[in-house]
Amino acid sequence: MKTLKSYVCGEWYTADKAFRDLHDPVSGETIARASSSGVDIEAVLEHARDKGGPALRAMTFLERGALLKGMSKALHAARDELIELSIQNTGTTVRDAAFDLDGATGTLGYYAYLSKSLGDRRTLSEDDGMALAKEDAFWGRHIKVPLRGVAVHINAFNFPAWGFAEKAACALLAGVPVISKPATSSALVTERCVEIIVEAGILPEGAFQFLCGSTGRLLSLLGSQDVLAFTGSADTALKLRCGENLLASNARVNLEADSLNAAVLAPDVAAESDTFSLFIKDVAREMTQKSGQKCTAVRRIFVPDAQADAVQEALGARLSKTVTGNPRDESVRMGPLATAGQLRDAISGVKLLGDVADIVFGSGERVNGVGADAKKGYFFGPTLLRARDPRDTQVIHEHEVFGPVATIIPYDGSASAAASAVARAQGTLVVSLYSEDNAWVEQYVQEGGAFTGRLYLGSSAMASQGMGSGIALPQSQHGGPGRAGGGCELGGLRGLDLYMQRVALQGAKQMVESL
DSSP states (O other): OEEOOEEETTEEEOOOSSOEEEEOTTTOOEEEEEOOTTOOHHHHHHHIIIIIHHHHHTSOHHHHHHHHHHHHHHHHHTHHHHHHHHHHHHOOOHHHHHHHHHHHHHHHHHHHHHHHHHOSOSSEEOSOOEESSSSTTEEEEEEEEEOSSOEEEEOOSSOTTHHHHHHHHHHHHHTOOEEEEOOGGGHHHHHHHHHHHHHTTOSOTTSEEEOOSOOTTGGGGOOTTOEEEEESOHHHHHHHHTOHHHHHHTOEEEEEOOOOEEEEEOTTOOTTSHHHHHHHHHHHHHHHGGGGOOTTOEEEEEEEGGGHHHHHHHHHHHHTTOOBBOTTSTTOSBOOOSSHHHHHHHHHHHHHHTTTEEEEESOSSBOOOBTSOTTOSOOBOOEEEEESOTTSOHHHHHOOOOSSEEEEEEEOSOHHHHHHHHGGGSOBSOEEEEOSOHHHHHHHHHHHGGGBSOEEEEOTTTTTTOOOTTOOOTTSEEOOSGGGOSOOEESGGGGGGGGEEEEEEEEEHHHHHHO
16 A cells, blocks of 8 residues: 655655545555645745745746646656556546546646747736826836745645646746645545656746645645635635635635536527537536536536427436446446545435436436446446426535536526526536527526636537537636635636736836836
8 A cells, every 4th residue: 555745845755644545436445545744834835935936936937838848748758657547546437537637738738838928028917008197208007926925726636637737837837836735535646746747857946845635734824925726615615715814814715616517408409400419418428527526517407398308318318328337347438436425425415406306317326337346336327317396496506416417407498597597506617508599698698697607608510629518728717606616717827817916017108118
């Protein structure tokens, strides 16, 4: 059994107590253990602030981008090894493990590419400047400079590679050192990613540290120049947001929490159309990819009353092709849930939804995995429910089952009704709309756009290139209002905003422009 290590203060640290075990989701066997007990948190912060921060700030955007490119190449070179670790640690299929790893290297590569447009500069300019008086002598312009603290990143279990890489890409390019803390249950993958980067000697000392285990006192020591970026449950996000020192110092806190994302079928889409087929294919994938353990997975399926039966039949037929089991079995298309706790939560969650909805596909219970011991593993098959009364569905809009589970909710077909129903979840990361009717989509955007961070517009015109609503592309923002956390990551250069301070320059035009 492997003991995972932290990378702090320029060296690897191994704890000797207070361990948590990591398990193989297929067999339930213990495969590793992790602890950060004994780490000198004050020294970790000092190392980041005194060494990592100055080293990064001394570099230009182009030079920082070269760091990201090096990280991307190093991880890509170890792709096969990391995929195998992901299968062992998280139970994902090869395809789903690649989805995570390619997302990591792709995002790092994208931000390396963006650095070329910023060039040999250390500040960002937001506008072209403006006269602040009758003449140009008194001039104004907005710039951004890196914060002088540290970025603490707390990541979720479901994307052990992509999660840490997307946050690190934005912070490092902005010039802010990182302390990254993965979810312990999937830290085997993240630790190896960090080990590869460290072995390659890519980053300056103190620019990136890795805490494998509890954060200890770390969050209580953050101040006004520091950033906390968290991905995980809404309950944990609330506790973090209320940290006394974070509130007192007004430290920046970015949260991505639970999200009851929705797919909405418009009434103009006929059951025999290409757009209907796209809708069924996309929803089935977003239910089952990563075993439904994605923050962007579809949880609620809104369909016009007249289409509900057709959707139920077509989606059930599509889901029936998903073989659940040991990802090393070639016939398997969906692996187990990541932990025993996730399995318990999925079973209890479906029972809760059962108060207002009927299971129309699947069992809502643990299943035996193909190619696995019948008595072992955290297997849970695709489960589709249908609301009995669309007016009595509040629990569906409040409780997320973090697994391959979604509920069909009929509505009257109007854009207003769809927008109102989706909004009952009080904020989502993404909503996907399927329609060929521009007027219907426009009305939905006007009435429902404020309740989501991203709208994925499915139609026959984009079907050949659309990647599905579940991919957090680095070009577009990832985050959402309300229950989704209220945060914002990625979005091209917008992803750097969290780690930089906007400064309004006012003075002589020549001096302002020279800056």
